Amino acid sequence: MNKLTFLHLTDTHILQSYKGSLLEKVDGPNGNPTDFFIKILDHIKSFTQKPDFILISGDLVHEGNASDYAYFKRIIEDHVEDIPVYTALGNHDVTAAYWDGYEGKANCSDKLFYETAINGYRLIVLDSSHDHSGVGMIDSNQLDWLANVLKTPTENGSIVVVHHPLEAGEVIDGHALTNSKDVLNIIHDTDVIAVLSGHTHQNKVSSYGKILLSTADGTAFGVNIGNESMHLNDRTGFSLCTVDENGLAVQTVRFPDDINTILSFSLQALQHN
Ligand SMILES: [Fe+2]
Secondary structure, eight states, X not given: OOOEEEEEEOOOOBOSOOXXXXXXXXXXXXXXXXXXXXXXXXXXXXXXXXXXEEEEESOOBSSOOHHHHHHHHHHHXXXXXXXXXXXXXXXXXXXXXXXXHXXXXXXXXXXXXXXXXXXXXXXXXXXXXXXXXXXXXXOHHHHHHHHHHTTSOOSSEEEEEOSSOOTTSOOOTTOSOTTHHHHHHHHTTSSEEEEEEOSSSSOEEEXXXXXXXXXXXXXXXXXXXXXXXXXXXXXXXXXXXXXXXTEEEEEEXXXXXXXXXXXXXXXXXXXXX
């Protein structure tokens, strides 16, 4: 069975300028979400094993226009070397601006959902952006399409991507996909190995039967929600995912990470002790 290694990034919230936007105050002395995204992409270049692909699961741009999506695309072209990048849309994306600026297709407001085959696996991307109010929903057209696609199993299994996390795991109140049950009913007892999400800006891994549900940290900022308020913080990162015959393994990578090495050993020296 083929092994697959990929990076799950989410909630990049790119803008050419944050001035006047809701995220203006996130643009601090240490940089802004665009700077963090670039640093993460540059960090990925240092990996000894090149990932098979990079997934960015929505809120690509923060309420931006076509020119912001073109900027987002340019950043990827300038900082990602020879690794396929797959995108999904979130509630802060603007559908027509995405098609225009990222895909070069003007006057299009189609939902962004598709399937693609990678090393015997199948990546299935759904669009939960719905009406861009923050509510996440998969429309009936996509549900029918998903059910039809999953009728045919793949060699190694399917990975579903949806910006809003499914309710089966523990999700912050009001942030799960509203019609999670519809999706869960379709994917259970199929070849789906995992469902990957973003939206909450908090990493969380849970399971639904044999299916792993993984929500990645946002690359733009972290979010903590109290009883009465919501706090944005500087917890940023992504997930390093590996799939093999045992299923999906997820490693949360905090970046930047303030871990300091306190002791180093030569592995060769250890083997001889
Ligand atoms: Fe977000």
